Amino acid sequence: MTSHQVRYEGPAALAVRVATLLADAQGIELRSADRQEHADGAVETVLVLTVEGTPEAVMAAVGSVDDELPAEARITMDGPTEAP
Numbered sequence: 412m413t414s415h416q417v418r419y420e421g422p423a424a425l426a427v428r429v430a431t432l433l434a435d436a437q438g439i440e441l442r443s444a445d446r447q448e449h450a451d452g453a454v455e456t457v458l459v460l461t462v463e464g465t466p467e468a469v470m471a472a473v474g475s476v477d478d479e480l481p482a483e484a485r486i487t488m489d490g491p492t493e494a495p
Contacts, residue, residue, distance in 0.1 A: 421484025
């Protein structure tokens, strides 16, 4: 199975929703989530999620989540890495 890192940057209030949408997406398994607050104390947060699935399933899930995000938020997918 292939692991991918997905990065969400946006309002802290949406971080749990983003993780839930990814975890519930077909063909995706959420492995971990690491929430990082911005150092300047802004309301925005950074959430780095590790998910497993095919590149196509992960891209579809990220695209679906992105469609629901407000303009000030973004979600990106890093390239796949092989899980141990």
